Amino acid sequence: MIPDVETLVDLYRDMWLIRAFELGLEREFKKGNVPGMLHTGLGQEATQAALATHLKATDCFFPDHRCHGINALAEEKFGGDGERIMAELFGRATGVCSGKGGSLHSANPKVGNFGDNAVEGSFMATVLGVALAWKMRKEPNVACCIIGDGTVGRGEFHESLNMAAIWQLPVLYACVNNGYAISTAVGKAHASADIVDMARGYGLPCVQVDGNDIELAYAAVHQAIEHIRAGKGPYFLEFKTWRWQGIFSGEFRPPAEVKYWKDERDPIKLARERILSRTDFAGADLDRIEAEMKAEIEHWIEFSKQSPMPDPAKATANVYVGWE
Amino acid sequence: MTATATKGTSAAQQGRVRTYVQALNEALDIAMGRDPNVFLLGEDIGEMGGDFGVTRGLWTKYGDDRVRDTPLSEAAIIGASVGSAMVGMRPVAEIMFADFLGECYDQLVNNAAKMHYMFDGQFKAPIVVRTACGGGFGGGPHHSQSVEGWFLNVPGLVIVAPATPADAKGLLIASIENDNPILFLEHKALYRVKGDVPEGYYTTPLRQAVVARAGRDVTIVATMKMVHEALAAATELSAAGIEAEVIDLRTLRPYDETTVLESVRKTGRAVVANEAPKLGGLGAELSATISEACFHDLKAPVVRVAGLDTPIPFSMVLEKYILPGKEQIIAGVKQALQ
Secondary structure: OOOOHHHHHHHHHHHHHHHHHHHHHHHHHHOOOOOOOOOOOOOOHHHHHHHHHHOOOOOEEEOOOOOHHHHHHHHHHOOOOHHHHHHHHOOOOOOOOOOOOOOOOOOEHHHOEOOOOOOOOHHHHHHHHHHHHHHHOOOOOOEEEEEEHHHHHOHHHHHHHHHHHHHOOOEEEEEEEOOEEOOEEHHHHOOOOOHHHHHHHHOOOEEEEEOOOHHHHHHHHHHHHHHHHOOOOOEEEEEEOOOOOOEOOEOOOOHHHHHHHHHHOOHHHHHHHHHHHOOOOOOOOHHHHHHHHHHHHHHHHHHHHHOOOOOHHHHHOOOOOOOO | OOOOOOOOOOOOOOOOEEEHHHHHHHHHHHHHHHOOOEEEEEOOOOOOOOOOOOOOOHHHHHOOOOEEEOOOOHHHHHHHHHHHHHOOOEEEEEEEEHHHHHHHHHHHHHHHHHHHHHOOOOOOOOOEEEEEEOOOOOOOOOOOOOOHHHHOOOOOOEEEOOOOHHHHHHHHHHHHHOOOOEEEEEEHHHOOOEEEOOOOOOOOOOOOOEEEEOOOOEEEEEOOHHHHHHHHHHHHHHHOOOOEEEEEOOEEEOOOHHHHHHHHHHHOOEEEEEEEEOOOOHHHHHHHHHHHHHOOOOOOOOEEEEEOOOOOOOOHHHHHHHOOOHHHHHHHHHHHHO
């Protein structure tokens, strides 16, 4: 189902929230204000927006390696506080995990965020249990796990798809195929550069979609979620996309490839063109949406910077449940 | 670390004799009967009742949904356990042989054990992972290992290792009810051991060692099968006028320092007996802790009795050579008494 124009404008806003978040974060990282490592979802905004808009607070998602956007959207959507995702990346006491998780281990079950795991693929096993519990208790929720193309190399990918298929679990597998696992091209790492080919043998619906086209991405997620909510078992979606961030030392991909994806396949630029071309577009100030989101993110960054660092003594809390 | 009831005895003494396997089976049955969120998953645990018969009869009683056969997918078994526990279930996974824990090491160490901490208390992972460990039956390099050392250095994980049928039942129920991820080690040599097992529901406290035999001359701290070897050694030593105190550690992580240290302060001598290889093992940890805390009470260096530093060989002659037992413990005690 192609989104109506109001939904499309909402998605445009969501995509700008993600982009502004990542650009602001990148800037602060370069200034040395953000510790650890940085993995941004720049260029992949459409997939995250399409997924986030379909999930309910009672569903869950396991966010991928470039997940700040969907984490922040879930906070915004379900009455949480998006700035606490930012504060977590700054390692502050106000972060969603009080500074213990950081970029790759942010979670908030109140908004359905069941946490990233920096061991790629690990949560492909975990998602099975959430879905199994819901199926056993007849709770009609969707358990979504978002993975990158690199994760396909993990044993858990195959164990998970197999088990979800034999037990007909309500799992949405959303594979963000951005072409590279750090520096290794998808076609070099896997038997097929099309991940759906790898998944198809497990007998679940496998659909590949242009991850930079918000309308198509939205429609694909919509269909997948309907299938799962109807109790028809797991579903595999592959978003073909491309990440803007290079590797730690800089850009490694051919200039023509970079230019193509940034100039011609920018998901936000494409979405804007799409909105303006819609005959039912009654007019909304798209520039203003962009400015609002950028201002909102600056507020989050400021909030994070002003937030206190965690009390060092808290480092030993919550190792065990109920035991000091 | 709580120190209450450390002088207690194993819950037992009713003359109701059961094997270790039967005791575990009773524990699972009782836990499943009391809480609908408890369910079992693992390889061949359903109609077949598990490789060692621990889940026998439960599939008939509770059905496919709660006694769930899985593919040979250890990572998915533990991952599914963790995920279900995140949303309120109480899974008990069976990993057929402890040697297979390598297949799900990441799930236990990076996921289950860290879940509560890295998300700062927002999730917990109350899973129990039962597994058959230990050698002595010709199982060879991949069916015989003692694996507690692989997991000792993992904050957030609990390691429970009962030595008697009564403790097997009480500790398993307590583990299922506990909110932490628990690796539950079942030494294969103990499965047929018989002992008094109280009827019905009871729990045995976690993180509490038990004095399996009181004595004044030397403390032997042991785990699992080595508890029985230590008790046999103590009987022989007693005939020679040496009274050994045997401590069954029961929970290996976090362990009950208080009971161990109190005993060593009393006897002034300590032998730690564990089946795994010596280097980097539980014996090393216990020995270091005893030496740190009781240095001025010790009349002799702490002695470690352990397996030789090899994988487990197949031939029974070879296996017997590398695994420790009663004789090594007696030799260890004599060394500690010098």
